[in-house]
Amino acid sequence: MDDPNAAVPPPPLPPRPVSRPWWRHPVFVVVVVLAGLGFVLSRLGGGDGDGGRASEEKAGPPAASVTVSASASARPKPSGPPPLVGKRLKDAKEQASAAGFDVVSHDASDQDARQWDVGGWKVCFQGSAGQRSGGRPVLDLGVVRVEAPCPRADGGKIPWPAMPAVTGMTFGRAGETLGPIGFRKVEPESAYSDVELPGVADPWKVCFQDPEPGKTVENPQFGTVYLKLAPPDAPCPERPYAELRPGR
Known part of the structure; x- marks a missing residue:
């Protein structure tokens, strides 16, 4: 029979908490998950990262660049001057412009008159006047009044x-x-x-x-x-x- 006066042994110590590695800490795990989710969303949405730049490169040049290119391609490239002798000056200018040429004109007779009314003159002679700074070649047209016959040579008397x-x-x-x-x-x-x-x-x-x-x-x-x-x-x-x- 046990002695009631005998010494009672002390209770056992509580178990010691187990130490976790730092990378398994709940806060760190949450941060990692959120970062990964943000990366995935940026890839899908084409954000400011490399994915966004890739999307921009795939989409092509800006609209302004496309407009300039289209305008440049719409300008006719001269393949050769159209024949304009015998046409009225007004029609000759329109046809030359459509073919990519600018036009200057002069009186083909010995009168040196100015061509204020382009509909009242006709083309007798056609030549080149070089090229302007804008890049378009220029045609020089010798003209006389529609009612007059062409001179035999540019600058001669009207016959x-x-x-x-x-x-x-x-x-x-x-x-x-x-x-x-x-x-x-x-x-x-x-x-x-x-x-x-x-x-x-x-x-x-x-x-x-x-x-x-x-x-x-x-x-x-x-x-x-x-x-x-x-x-x-x-x-x-x-x-x-x-x-x-x-x-x-």
Whole structure:
């Protein structure tokens, strides 16, 4: 039987807490998980890291660069000057610009006139005027008024036609001869003061003409030819407006 007065042994000590490695600490684990999650999200969303730069590189150059390139590619590259001789200056300028050329013009005659109304001039000569600082080649066009014939050489005199001789012809034949010159009007008159012209004077013969034969006719499109006619069965008078039957 146990002695109640015997000494009671002390209770056992509580177990000593186990020490954990630093990398298994809960706070560290949470930090690592959050960092990993942020990295994954940045890769998926194309953030500010390398992934974002890769996306930008894949997307191509900025919109401004694309606009400049498109504008540059839209400008025509000249392959050769278009033939412009014979065209009106206005049309020639438009065609040259569409082909990638600029245009300067000068009076191809000896008058040195300025081309204020580009629709009233035509191209007689075409040459090169070099290249401007902007890079577009320039065409130099020698022009004259639309109504004028081209000179034989750039800067020469305009070869206006000479008045043909139509005296002795019938009025009908004279009109055919004068037609190519381009007179504004051919006006018949009776060579006799006492004889009236018929409604159709084609068979009548030309006795006098104005302008005189051989005279240079400048700008015939503004001029009028006056032809004095005699009846087919009557001779021409010695002077215009004489009487065929004096005293009647």
